[in-house]
Amino acid sequence: MEKVMMKLSGLTCPSCLSKIERAVGSLDGTDQIKVLFNAGKLKFTLDPDKTKTVDVKTAIEKMGYEVQEIKEKELN
Numbered sequence: 001m002e003k004v005m006m007k008l009s010g011l012t013c014p015s016c017l018s019k020i021e022r023a024v025g026s027l028d029g030t031d032q033i034k035v036l037f038n039a040g041k042l043k044f045t046l047d048p049d050k051t052k053t054v055d056v057k058t059a060i061e062k063m064g065y066e067v068q069e070i071k072e073k074e075l076n
Contacts, residue, residue: 004053006042007069008060011035016065023059027051045075 011017017035020042024033029050034043042060046053057067 001075002046002048002053003073003075004044004046004056005071006057006060006067008035008040008042008065009068010065011037011040019063020060020065023063024056027056027059030056 008020014037017037020035021033024030024042024044029047030044031047032043032045035041036043044056046056053070053072057070060067
């Protein structure tokens with residue numbers, strides 16, 4: 001499992017949070033999804049054997065948001 005943080009731009013309203021959380025949650029292997037509106041960040045855990053970080057990035061960008069930065073940390 002990996003802990004992933006993505007810095008996002010384009011979050012304009014609180015409804016963006018639920019849209020992103022639902023979209024990321026629909027991807028296999030994602031869990032503990034949290035969008036921090038004021039910070040413009042998305043945090044989640046990911047099973048890289050089921051879904052790749054790039055797949056999450058693509059899903060977010062298809063909704064019209066920009067992923068500016070990605071940080072990954074492997075969980076022990």
